Amino acid sequence: MSPVPPSKNLAVACSPLGNVAEARDLAATLAVPFLGVVKPRQVTDFAVLALFDEQGLCLQMTGKGAPGPVRAEFVSGKAGYRREHGGGTGQLVARAIGLQKTRASLHVVDATAGLGQDAFVLAGLGCQVTLFERNPVIHALLADGLARAALNTECAPIVARMTLRQGSSEAWLAAAPEGAADVVYLDPMFPHRDKSALVKKEMQVFRAVVGDDDDAEALLAAALKAARYRVVVKRPRKAPGIAGPEPATRIEGKSSRYDLYPVRALPDSKG
Structure with missing residues (x-):
């Protein structure tokens, strides 16, 4: 199988304390939409967000009741x-x-x-x-x-x-x-x-x-x-x-x- 492209259900976004510049760069690299600063539970057009928050980059499912963020974590x-x-x-x-x-x-x-x-x-x-x-x-x-x-x-x-x-x-x-x-x-x-x-x-x-x-x-x-x-x-x-x-x-x-x-x-x- 060839390398998997980004999901069509994915977008990049930021929390209020996320790095907007890095988020824009990632959205351009992945060729997916950049939504700006959003609240994931209020997003309905995309199933998953690559979200920049105060801790860095995470994956966050959207909608009410979605589980918490997933990130690559080694320190804690x-x-x-x-x-x-x-x-x-x-x-x-x-x-x-x-x-x-x-x-x-x-x-x-x-x-x-x-x-x-x-x-x-x-x-x-x-x-x-x-x-x-x-x-x-x-x-x-x-x-x-x-x-x-x-x-x-x-x-x-x-x-x-x-x-x-x-x-x-x-x-x-x-x-x-x-x-x-x-x-x-x-x-x-x-x-x-x-x-x-x-x-x-x-x-x-x-x-x-x-x-x-x-x-x-x-x-x-x-x-x-x-x-x-x-x-x-x-x-x-x-x-x-x-x-x-x-x-x-x-x-x-x-x-x-x-x-x-x-x-x-x-x-x-x-x-």
């Missing part, structure tokens, strides 16, 4: 809590990447970065992480979050290990030489058909802006060619695996799981 919230309580060493994603089996500094390509939460955990544990996000709206959201985190003294060293790139990770992986990444991490949007599954406000906004990833099979194939040690795929716990080779093993959590596709053994130490 869940990411901040993890950073202050062990940095994510107990997270299943760290185990899936293989950080308990190696002391080497791994280069991880997060091919479907989204809000960058898993990438931030891995960077906090010493990985160099290259993040790809092909949707320009989500890319802008992530860039804003990383820029804000870079201003925080505790987050800045972590963000310094994160490199955000825009565009298709599949194209980059397909063109990359073998071993271009130590580990490739995939978390493609799973096509939920049951609306009751859309319980998180992040998911509601993402589906309105991004839709589903229907090229996961091609992305997995490209990842397997580029990864030096392994490919890791995050899936809903009960979802089918991506079409293609079977994973060698799975690590299951309460709501999600990690399918592991080893290429060769991880190195024991830095070398």
